[in-house]
Amino acid sequence: MSNKRRELKDFVFENTEPPSDSQQPTATVALSAITLPSQQPRRYFDPIKMEQLIQSVKQHGILENLLIRPIQNQPGQYELVAGERRYRAAQSVGLVEVPVTIRELTDSEAVAIALVENLQREDLNPVEETEGILQLVALRLECAQNEVISLFYRMQNDVQRLNDNVIIQPQAESIKAIFSELGLMGWESFVSNRLPLLKLPEDVLEVLRSGQIEYTKARAIARIKNDQTRKELLEDAIAYNLSLSEIKRKIKEIEQQSQPETSSLKDLADETFRRLKKSQVWDDPKKKTKVEKLLTQLKALIEDDNSN
Known part of the structure; x- marks a missing residue:
């Protein structure tokens, strides 16, 4: 386990000390006894990388344990906490049993670990990363995501006005700690560059989630207000892998035509x-x-x- 991943798990459990990988209980469990959680932080899996993992599992099996937790009042049944790609690959290959690490976890601990694992993946797209960070912050602060978004903007306003608001200070310090531990970006960058993502039109968000287009290109295309025109440019940008400069040129042509x-x-x-x-x-x-x-x-x- 990397130092960063170990720090993140310490962070998730706050003052509790999680056992090292060698100390965690390991077993082999029937794949049919494992179910996916009702709320999963990750929605999209790159089909090419997924196929590569399937081929690896065919050849070498599951090399890293799935993390699962017992389901209350259902003996012998488990819920997947981390390792959904490996779980899906095992299903595709037709494995009957998989190696697992079983841990007793609360609902909030399970969600936090799943979020942290996904946030540490290199291929996580910016939309899911943004949504995952919001979920993690909301979980830690024990409040709704819309409240977290409002808090972010209040923090930004306070910084811009050079004003320390004592009312939100404890929550602000918690947020700063979360971003420090994640090590992905600063909270100021998150507010300025990532929160605006969630205001993009749904069709633009969808192609971003599926990894079909880069964030900078999607943000440029989102400027087009006409739904049909925007949809056509999105399709062209994906089909012909248009560069950002080509997209901007087409947008300028569209604006001139109007x-x-x-x-x-x-x-x-x-x-x-x-x-x-x-x-x-x-x-x-x-x-x-x-x-x-x-x-x-x-x-x-x-x-x-x-x-x-």
Whole structure:
């Protein structure tokens, strides 16, 4: 076990001292006796890397124990805590039994370990990493994720205003400790660069979760407001592996294509007012009354727009 992973497990259990790998109870358990937890922190598995693992399991078997915990009131039944990729590979290969480490864990401990394990994987995509960090912080602070997000932004505001808010200080210190132990990024970077991810359109989030596109490309494409246009550019970016500069060029072309309609409307307004000034409507009382009414409506429309 790496020093970083050992530190993280110490962190998860706070003051309890987890046994080393050699001290943990090891056994072989029927794969059919192990079930996946109802809430899993990881949603996407790279199919290429998954196939590589399957081939490795075929040749060498399971080299690292699955971590499981007994299911209360169900003797001989276990819940998977860590090692879902190995679990799925074992199913694909058709293994009957797998090597496991069995540990008595509370619900919160099991979730924390699963989150930490996933956060330490190199192939975890930025969306799942962001969601995993939020879950871990919410678990440690014992509050809802939306409350954690609000706390992050309050911390950011306090730093920007150089103001120490004593009300949130204990929670802020806990958050700083979590990020220090994870060693993935600073909490300030997380707030500035990762939380905005969760505000991206769902179609963009989906391709990010599946690892089909890089974060910088996805963020650029998310600027397109029209759903159909954005979907088409997403598909092209993935199918042709467009570079970020190519994507930005296409976005600029899309924005320019939407300009003519607005420009022509402005031109029409300019032309209409130019002709109005030269026309004879001012000499016709009936036409003058109609013009005054239209101008009053136009003025009200402009003032209403300015007030919004």
